[in-house]
Amino acid sequence: MGVLAGRTALVTGASRGIGRGIAERLGRDGARVAVHYGRNEQAAKETVAAIEAAGGTAFAIGVELGVPGDAQALWAEFDRHADGLDILVNNAGIGSTRPIEEIEEQEYDRVFAVNVKAPFFIVKHGAERLRDGGRVINISSGLARTAAMPQNMAYAMTKGALDVFSRDLSKVLGSRGITVNSVAPGIIDTDNTAELLYGRPDGRAAAAAFSALGGVGEPAEVADVVAFLASEGGRWVTGSWVDVTGGSLT
Numbered sequence: 278m279g280v281l282a283g284r285t286a287l288v289t290g291a292s293r294g295i296g297r298g299i300a301e302r303l304g305r306d307g308a309r310v311a312v313h314y315g316r317n318e319q320a321a322k323e324t325v326a327a328i329e330a331a332g333g334t335a336f337a338i339g340v341e342l343g344v345p346g347d348a349q350a351l352w353a354e355f356d357r358h359a360d361g362l363d364i365l366v367n368n369a370g371i372g373s374t375r376p377i378e379e380i381e382e383q384e385y386d387r388v389f390a391v392n393v394k395a396p397f398f399i400v401k402h403g404a405e406r407l408r409d410g411g412r413v414i415n416i417s418s419g420l421a422r423t424a425a426m427p428q429n430m431a432y433a434m435t436k437g438a439l440d441v442f443s444r445d446l447s448k449v450l451g452s453r454g455i456t457v458n459s460v461a462p463g464i465i466d467t468d469n470t471a472e473l474l475y476g477r478p479d480g481r482a483a484a485a486a487f488s489a490l491g492g493v494g495e496p497a498e499v500a501d502v503v504a505f506l507a508s509e510g511g512r513w514v515t516g517s518w519v520d521v522t523g524g525s526l527t
């Protein structure tokens with residue numbers, strides 16, 4: 278029996294990348310996992326199949342985030358499959374690499390809608406489903422605290438806002454024994470970073486040089502930390518910002 282046996286988890290953006298890594302890990306730990314996806318139904322089905330192949334249980338729910346009514350639509354889908362929730366991982370997110378001189382309002386609004394507004398309203402509309410003693414884990418970014426990188430400004434601002442949300446929400450949900458934390462990855466090898474890592478020959482080496490450990494992270498490195506926070510061992514950790522950058526901020 279896994280340490281999360283009997284628990285239900287929802288991981289947004291679990292069709293690919295870090296979210297998939299988290300979903301698979303929570304599934305291996307015994308949780309029943311809601312694998313949320315946006316556009317890639319096939320990839321979400323593959324995540325579900327991988328969890329089931331490892332002996333776990335999972336189901337896929339597809340809802341586009343960053344559009345009006347997204348959170349209500351997500352919970353309506355979730356309710357068709359499950360009755361209550363123990364672990365919510367707000368992972369779905371998008372990047373933005375245009376500096377202030379170039380970014381237009383549409384891109385700014387979109388990155389805030391997906392990265393900040395969606396998690397906020399997912400919690401607002403889902404809090405009653407979250408059982409006492411549960412977990413909310415928001416996937417932030419080392420870019421919220423690293424030295425300024427102007428081309429990532431709008432994206433970093435979304436993660437800064439998400440971090441304030443984690444901190445303040447921990448006070449709101451604490452009376453119910455629900456912990457809320459931000460987990461901040463450094464550069465992780467996913468579709469999101471493919472251009473950065475593989476768009477030029479020295480991309481991966483340059484990315485690795487950011488980290489004290491001299492490497493590029495994998496989704497499993499983030500998933501292991503999320504799994505700890507989701508477990509009984511994480512019960513007294515709340516309102517915190519967990520650095521999973523391999524020492525990229527040192």
Ligand SMILES: NC(=O)c1ccc[n+]([C@@H]2O[C@H](COP(=O)([O-])OP(=O)(O)OC[C@H]3O[C@@H](n4cnc5c(N)ncnc54)[C@H](OP(=O)(O)O)[C@@H]3O)[C@@H](O)[C@H]2O)c1
Pocket residue numbers: 289290291292293294295296313314315316317318320340341342343368369370371372391416417418419461462463464465466467468469470
């Ligand atoms: N990779 C990194 O180096 C890194 C570093 C720090 C923080 N992060 C954060 O970690 C999280 C995951 O990043 P990743 O690298 O794993 O990204 P990814 O490989 O691009 O995957 C993104 C996931 O989010 C979903 N998603 C994106 N926009 C969506 C939308 N509008 N509606 C619904 N679902 C949506 C995608 O679903 P579909 O494909 O089904 O549409 C996909 O499952 C993000 O919050 C990101 O900011 C990543």
